[in-house]
Amino acid sequence: MPMDPMINVASVGPCRLCGQGRLVISRDDSSHELFVCCEECETEWASPDATRSLEHATRDVHGRSTPLAREDLVGHPWHAFLW
Numbered sequence: 537m538p539m540d541p542m543i544n545v546a547s548v549g550p551c552r553l554c555g556q557g558r559l560v561i562s563r564d565d566s567s568h569e570l571f572v573c574c575e576e577c578e579t580e581w582a583s584p585d586a587t588r589s590l591e592h593a594t595r596d597v598h599g600r601s602t603p604l605a606r607e608d609l610v611g612h613p614w615h616a617f618l619w
Contacts, residue, residue, distance in 0.1 A: 546604040548560075548572060551576060556577070558574070558575050559584075560574075563604060578595065580598055
């Protein structure tokens with residue numbers, strides 16, 4: 537049986553805005569830029585560091601995206617933010 541890909545998702549904690557979703561590191565499918573997105577309210581932040589401030593929250597800056605797995609960030613500076 538295949539493992540659910542959302543179990544191993546690269547999460548940096550709970551959403552500080554909605555309090556319901558996880559903040560997931562994602563890759564924009566067009567630009568390949570990494571960003572953080574709430575899986576529930578779809579609020580976006582430019583980086584894990586930016587999630588500390590609601591003033592840095594955005595929406596609809598990025599198009600379709602792919603959530604990253606924890607192993608996708610091995611060796612990347614954002615790996616230190618993973619829960």
